[in-house]
Each structure stands twice: as C-alpha cells, then as structure tokens.
Amino acid sequence: MLRVGLTGGIGAGKSAVAKRLAERGAVIIDADLLSREVVRPGTEGLAEIVAAFGAGVLTAGGELDRPALGAKVFGDEHARRTLEGIIHPRVRTRTAELTRAAAPDAIVVNDVPLLVEAGLAPSYHLVLVVQTDRDLRIKRLTQLRGMTAAEAAARIGAQTDDGRRRAAGDVVITNDADLDDLHARVDVLWRDRIVGFERNLRTGRSVVNTHDVRILPADPEWPVRAERLMARIRHGLGGDADVRHIGSTSVPGLPAKDVIDLMLSVRTLAEADALAGRLGEIGFPRRAGEWFDNARGTPGLTWPKRFHGSADPGCEVNLHVRVAGSPGWRFALLMRDHLRAVPEARDAYAAAKAAWAESFQDRIGYAEAKEPWFDAEAQAADDWAEEVGWQPGP
Known part of the structure; x- marks a missing residue:
C-alpha cells in the first residue's frame, strides 16, 4: 500500500484536503481523532494524564477538559513533552493497527498536524504539505473557530514555520483561493501522481523517461x-x-x-x-x-x-x-x-x-x-x- 503523510499549519486547510482525498478513495487516518480516542473515559491514556496533571483536567462528567489541559501545557515545554509522551505512543500504535487493516492496494493518508515537528516525514512514501498565507489563516481561525486574532497568531507561532514544512514536503498544496480551486488541485495530484505511485509501488515498477532530453538551469x-x-x-x-x-x-x-x-x-x-x-x-x-x-x-x-x-x-x-x-x-x-x-x-x-x-x-x-x-x-x-x-x- 501507499502511505501518504498529510500535514499543514493550523488554519491552512489540511482537513479540507483530507476530506477530498477520502472522496477520491483514500483511507484517512486522522491523528487528531486518534488523540481523542486514546484518552476517552476509562482508557489508560486518560488515567495517565490525570496522574501527571491532576484531577483538574477532568470535566464533571469524567471526560478530558481540553481547555483546562491546554492552559497547563501551553507555553510550558516540560508539560507539553509530558503530554506528548502519554498520547503520541498510543496514537502511533493505533495508527499502525488501522494501517495493517487496510487493503494491500489502499492509499492510506495519515493526517498528522505535527508530522514535521515529530520527525515523521521519512516514514511515508509521499508527504503532502498544505500551505496558506498567514493572514488568511488568522482570518479563518477567527471566523471559523472563534479565536481572537492574538490567539490565532499565538497558535500559529507555536507550530513549526512554513519553510521547515516546505522542506519536508514532496508536494506543497497552496490553499489561498476557494474550495473549488483546492479541490481541483487535489484532484490533479490524485490523478497524475498518487494513483500511479500506488500502482507502481504494488507492481514494482520504477519511473524512467528514456526519450525527453531537457537540461534545466541549476535548481536549489x-x-x-x-x-x-x-x-x-x-x-x-x-x-x-x-x-x-x-x-x-x-x-x-x-x-x-x-x-x-x-x-x-x-x-x-x-x-x-x-x-x-x-x-x-x-x-x-x-x-x-x-x-x-x-x-x-x-x-x-x-x-x-x-x-x-x-x-x-x-x-x-x-x-x-x-x-x-x-x-x-x-x-x-x-x-x-x-x-x-x-x-x-x-x-x-x-x-x-x-x-x-x-x-x-x-x-x-x-x-x-x-x-x-x-x-x-x-x-x-x-x-x-x-x-x-x-x-x-x-
């Protein structure tokens, strides 16, 4: 199967790309959803979070109070790493289980917000990065998620920079226009690259052009x-x-x-x-x-x-x-x-x-x-x- 990593900064439109890939036939494994699954009430993950951060991170109903937990870890490097040490291994285990369950000819897309930060890029056959102008991301976060501009800027600033993401991405999908434009870009990528990549991988075929000779200027x-x-x-x-x-x-x-x-x-x-x-x-x-x-x-x-x-x-x-x-x-x-x-x-x-x-x-x-x-x-x-x-x- 073809394993594709999908990432992008908050507000870039990564989820919209994942949805379109799913419509084309990809198997989507969403790391955000898995991170919630592994800390549901009654799980070992939630018990370990309470042991590390106290009962104050639980709601009255015994579920994880995400805003309360976020207040404890935001800006605290040690606390953040403690939380990641609880959640990330469990997400990786669940991801591996879901990947093994996919068909041999599946195109499995792992939607991972912190793919670059976690150093996961080399583990995929192909890495897609969704990129959007910073001001547009702030606008989307304020309009669609109810953040203030300052909150949106802080969330963007807490993630890795766009340059580092671009360097990790085999494909950069620019999402500065409307949804129709984004869908068109994803559809071309699916048709011209992803489907052929899976087929070549499964059949053991390498790509070679024995005909066209084009000498290009040096490219950094x-x-x-x-x-x-x-x-x-x-x-x-x-x-x-x-x-x-x-x-x-x-x-x-x-x-x-x-x-x-x-x-x-x-x-x-x-x-x-x-x-x-x-x-x-x-x-x-x-x-x-x-x-x-x-x-x-x-x-x-x-x-x-x-x-x-x-x-x-x-x-x-x-x-x-x-x-x-x-x-x-x-x-x-x-x-x-x-x-x-x-x-x-x-x-x-x-x-x-x-x-x-x-x-x-x-x-x-x-x-x-x-x-x-x-x-x-x-x-x-x-x-x-x-x-x-x-x-x-x-």
Missing part, C-alpha cells in the same frame, strides 16, 4: 529533494545506511536533467541483492537491465553495480547501489567533488551538456555522446585528486 531545490529521498532510504534501511547525493544535481550551479542521482554504499553485491526487496517496499524498485558502469580508461571492461529507480511518477530517481571503495563508487564521488571544487570543469561540462542536448533529442543518444567526455573527466579528476589529496566526501 534539487539538494533539498535529495535530502528527503535519502532520509526515506535511511529510515527504511536503518539509520546507518550510507546514501549520498551524486551526479549533476549535486553540483551547485550545474544545469541538469530533472533527475536525482543517489548512491547507496554496500559491502558486497550480495548485500545489494538482499536489500532489493526492502528498497522496493519503500518506493525504490529495482530497475531491470544491465547493472554496470563503464570502466573508465579500460576499454571492454565494466564495473558491476545494482540499479534502482523511483515508483513516484513525480520524482525521477537513479539509485546506484555500489560496493564501497570500488572503482565505480570512487569515480562517482570523485567526479562530483571535482566539479564542485573546480568551476572551470563545471562550466565546461555545462557547455557540453547544452551541445549534446541540441544534437540528441533522446536520452540514449545523449548518454552515448557523453562517454568520451567522461573518459577525459576521469583523467582530469584523477589528476586533481592527486594534487589536492582528495578523500571521498559525504
């Missing part, structure tokens, strides 16, 4: 996107997984195709094969075909590796799985670091890319045209490495 979002993808891989394989951003999108100022190249280091190719299934489960299916790199300067020989892509139609990825310390592993890092350190080499590569893209309209022809340049780059990078005492970087 490429490293941000790479960080999200690497965090997802580390979460799926274990925190010590060695995955790095390589290729043209890892070089500041270098034009490139809109494809993120990553490299996962392993001890042996047998280890790479053993990881293939797990990588597929977290959204990076193995890509069929020959698994090797051109052995630079050694005609007729190749360097073995394994190769994965992305199941996400909205994010093309080349995930190279190479043995740490192998020639192909070394060249990938050396070329990246050389182009980062030597602007003349970077600019020469950029000029060559533009010429190849002009001459070749398909990616296969474009890739073949690059080979002589790569051979020359291999020699230039080796000379540079010897001169500066280069060691592989992160």
